[in-house]
Amino acid sequence: MRIVVKQNTPPRLEAPEDFTRFSIALDERLQGTEALALAPVADFKSEEGTHAWVRPDAIRALSAMAGDPEWDAGFAAMCAFAREHGWIGPNGGIRAHIDYLPETCPVSADEFRRAMRKFASGVCIVASGKGADRRGMTVSAFSSVSAEPPMVLVCLNRTSSTHDAIISADAFSVNILGGSQEDVAMRFAGQGGLRGADRFTDDAWQDAEGGAPVLATSHQSLVCTPVSSHQAGTHTVLIGQVIATGDTQDSSALVNYDGVIKATTAQPSAIQ
Numbered sequence: 156m157r158i159v160v161k162q163n164t165p166p167r168l169e170a171p172e173d174f175t176r177f178s179i180a181l182d183e184r185l186q187g188t189e190a191l192a193l194a195p196v197a198d199f200k201s202e203e204g205t206h207a208w209v210r211p212d213a214i215r216a217l218s219a220m221a222g223d224p225e226w227d228a229g230f231a232a233m234c235a236f237a238r239e240h241g242w243i244g245p246n247g248g249i250r251a252h253i254d255y256l257p258e259t260c261p262v263s264a265d266e267f268r269r270a271m272r273k274f275a276s277g278v279c280i281v282a283s284g285k286g287a288d289r290r291g292m293t294v295s296a297f298s299s300v301s302a303e304p305p306m307v308l309v310c311l312n313r314t315s316s317t318h319d320a321i322i323s324a325d326a327f328s329v330n331i332l333g334g335s336q337e338d339v340a341m342r343f344a345g346q347g348g349l350r351g352a353d354r355f356t357d358d359a360w361q362d363a364e365g366g367a368p369v370l371a372t373s374h375q376s377l378v379c380t381p382v383s384s385h386q387a388g389t390h391t392v393l394i395g396q397v398i399a400t401g402d403t404q405d406s407s408a409l410v411n412y413d414g415v416i417k418a419t420t421a422q423p424s425a426i427q
């Protein structure tokens with residue numbers, strides 16, 4: 156979920172059902188007056204930099220889903236998770252990173268998401284590290300960049316707890332999921348609450364060339380070395396050079412379309 160605070164507009168809560176992320180999006184014209192702008196929802200102290208402490212009551216007041224037992228339980232679990240990690244301030248506020256929204260933003264994040272849901276994409280696990288340092292997350296924002304040399308990109312949200320490990324690794328893998336791997340996709344998207352190396356419960360994860368973990372049962376895997384990274388909005392665009400590809404498994408791929416992930420059967424290819 157994300158609290159959006161714009162000039163001359165009441166704060167609103169985006170994606171209240173998403174308990175895996177939590178941040179504030181603040182109109183950049185309000186930079187320098189954060190304490191006042193955020194006062195209805197959060198406490199801000201300029202010496203604490205780019206984060207503020209959001210009052211849980213303010214979130215409940217903004218959420219159209221408050222009162223729904225499932226949402227209430229999810230929100231309570233999110234608060235408990237924040238407490239465990241020391242992200243609750245002395246006044247009970249939840250720590251939130253502040254992203255500054257560019258001044259002119261004619262399309263809202265909700266409108267943008269609605270439009271992007273109409274783009275069918277695959278589902279991958281981007282992973283790095285060895286043993287207890289293994290980290291991975293589910294990503295749909297994956298694209299081919301160049302064939303000579305072979306390069307790909309992934310877009311990783313900077314608020315993800317997995318982001319820093321992947322961005323700083325010497326190698327990372329992209330594991331394109333097969334049609335029967337929805338459970339893997341959801342586990343690496345944070346469902347079930349597993350974090351860090353605990354997400355790698357599957358024995359099919361192996362250490363590949365360059366030290367990145369590879370899921371042997373994925374539809375297709377690629378191992379990459381990082382070439383460059385660029386900050387864009389809330390995400391980092393990570394470009395990698397492909398140094399190895401695995402064997403293709405399964406005949407179907409997992410596809411993310413219109414807010415649903417499901418298996419698709421590969422058709423004999425018409426495009427070469």
Ligand SMILES: Cc1cc2nc3c(=O)[nH]c(=O)nc-3n(C[C@H](O)[C@H](O)[C@H](O)COP(=O)(O)O)c2cc1C
Nearest residue numbers: 175292293294295296310311312315316317344345
């Ligand atoms: C189908 C699907 C696609 C996703 N695509 C992306 C993506 O492209 N980039 C991204 O940063 N997060 C994406 N996510 C969200 C992350 O997987 C999720 O926030 C993850 O839990 C972040 O890692 P963390 O739990 O370590 O913070 C996607 C989630 C799902 C279910």
